[in-house]
Amino acid sequence: ETGVTQSPTHLIKTRGQQVTLRCSSQSGHNTVSWYQQALGQGPQFIFQYYREEENGRGNFPPRFSGLQFPNYSSELNVNALELDDSALYLCASSFFLGTDYGYTFGSGTRLTVV
């Protein structure tokens, strides 16, 4: 079975720009969650998608948005980038809501905003 893949691995953007991060979920998983991990901190929940609908959102502004596609892959879009958006962005896939089987994390996208 394939794992969770994220692209790109690294990205440098300028403040005010927009960015799109991509995630392919693990085979058999239908739920995708996105997390932001700032340096030296634990991951923070951004939002989750199930069956192409947003199914829960953390304390992030609307300029963080997402999509899930019929093949369960997902995108995270961030508009009007700020310096504080610099972080490791992790995608996690799971079967249904992930409760009994856990979440599989991708290798992450390191975003630097300058």
Next chain:
Amino acid sequence: ELKVEQNPLFLSMQEGKNYTIYCNYSTTSDRLYWYRQDPGKSLESLFVLLSNGAVKQEGRLMASLDTKARLSTLHITAAVHDLSATYFCAVNTLSKLTFGTGTRLQVTL
């Protein structure tokens, strides 16, 4: 708001010694996960604990869950250098994971 606290935040251990990392959380949940993270890397799933009294072991690591006390422990037996990493516990509520602060483990010779 759910709070998840780990202690210690930093742990320097000698090889061969035993130690325990504690994870306390503030609201009812019967789903708790432990992850390992190496520097600059993603999260590796270690344990999924699904019920009160659950105990799981893998190699030198053993995790347990007490939902009544809202406490999980990760016990390290006879530490080896390869275990050096940051360990996170995470509590699942309403479709999201809330992570602890992390425990940075450094195993020295």
